[in-house]
Amino acid sequence: MELETELNNLTSQLPNLPAPDTPTNKEGNKLIDSSEYHHNIQHNLTHEEILKKLALIDEEKSILLSGSKFAVYQGLGSELLHALINLMRSENSKRGYHLFDTPYLVNAHNLYNTGQFHKFQDNLYKLEESNFYLLPTAEVSLVNLYQNQILAEENLPLNLCAYSPCFRAERMAAGQENKGLIRLHQFHKVELVKIVKPENSCQELEKLVVDARHFLNLLKIPHRVIELCHEELGFTAAKTYDIEV
Template identity: 40%
Template sequence: MLQVNYIRQNRELVLERLAVKNFAEAGLVDEVLLLDDERKRIQNESDNTQAKINSASKEIGNLMKSGNKEGAEKLKMEVATLKLAVEPLKEKASDIEKVLRDKLVLLPNLPASTVPKGKTPEDNEVVREGGEKPALTTEAVPHWELTNKYKLIDFELGTKITGSGFPVYTGKGARLQRALVQYFLDYNTAAGYLEYLPPFMVNADSAYGTGQLPDKEGQMYHVTEDGFYMIPTAEVPVTNVYRDTILKEDELPIKMTAYSPCFRREAGSYGKDVRGLNRLHQFEKVEIIQIVHPEKSYEVIEEMVAHIERLLQSLELPYRILRLCGGDMGFTSALTYDFEVYSAAQARWLEVSSVSNFESFQTNRLKCRYRDKDGKTQLTHSLNGSSLALPRIVASMLENNQGANGIVLPKILQPYFGTDMITL
């Protein structure tokens, strides 16, 4: 959430940066400022009235001590009138504060100065590419045929049990999922990330804290009777570990990693681009999160990008890194890099990770702060990245490594899986 004081002091810059994100409701900026003006006016009136009450109450005591009961009684009547006047002011200030907050949460985070202008994914910048695209034979098939051939995933059974977008992993397919999760967690913890196993449902305060509410309310599964939300990513519960927390400066950075299933209602349209594992309602992912000193967050995001790039290199997958344009960025992000792997049998790039710097947008909602050397509390910055999302990693791994005798697994994964190939 943006801070009102920052908006007031940098109104033109805020409007300029919102335009980079193609935000269509820029008028909210001035609405917020006008509401804040009204809030301050009412608050000043309330404070002045309360000051008069306090002063008069003190004077009543002095009059009583001096024996001037008549003067004291007269002043008591004035205090009673002032008290009747101050309560509606307090209520009005509270009401305006709520409206102001409701307006403020509709403003997205401001994109960093390095974010390119643009409206669609076609406007994203390719930062770099790595790995080699495999040359497949004419007999090569997409992953949904491979998973059926090798009995790795049963999509129809998932539809029977739950619905479309909920695959059932069986046999070696289930083992491959487990191997990838274990490898990703080992890789992250070796880099200093502390592992968590969080709840897979969160309350509304947690979803609000990381920006899923109110922006993505319709995209989450909601357990209405209890008010819980199924998590769209481990970022939500893990970042909330430090909600309403004041950290010591020397505790930063905080590095966390977690595995979780992810639940998303917006599975998208039908067609070849969403077949198989390309887009699901439920999938598995390993996440990395950092809470850092605000002066370090742009250094840290580059470190996180390098960390995930090395992970993809170890999986021997062709990849590319994109810097997202303003129109393709998320609501809460100030800067986002996407990682895509090349799926040879589909001849297309598949997104497998997003790494984002949220600056203080999340931590302002979370009230996650640190105490600086002068004893003042300051907002931290938060960042997160997928390390990695499994479905499209599996899709590209199966397609790129298929051969006449089976599917060859990356060397780094073979000890986790227990063999070097998936065969019939």
């Protein structure tokens, strides 16, 4: 029993292998594609200045309720938040994703199943005297809906979508001192997940990137797609695309 425990502990520390065509550290991150939109913007304001100018959030009340790195959305800010969430859910449904609303508390083994203990170990919020953690991303819930099940090939791929608030301590995170809506302890996210046959995973990943970019193109937001090199890959990732806005 001790040997089995030690073996499990060791194997759980082995990261995923990068896909063969993933850029090497020497090559660095690779620009895949970009979309440019030119807008007649009169002022060059930071997002923090825009938040204050339009009174989208109330920083003082945020701190009063929960301290720093939380946000109280108000008025137009609250309307905009939910409009974007509803737009994404509606568009994803049209594009063939099955919508879910899942619990915001998950058991430890659910986090382990999706590699979140490796990715967010120092940033998880755990409820005292329980096995519950606050959800760091709805990816955990969506993937674990199908744990311990055998799926029929004819039902694949499964295209899943869920909105949730996400909770992260953001300890030692890059940019943690940024103000506004960056590196919050609680933020809002619409998550897309595909469960696919292994041989189709790269092809389906490309489709996933297209679906994620759909909203940026719909709203005419300039962005670019970067493929991360070996050094930048997360613990569980074989291939990662970052969409930089």
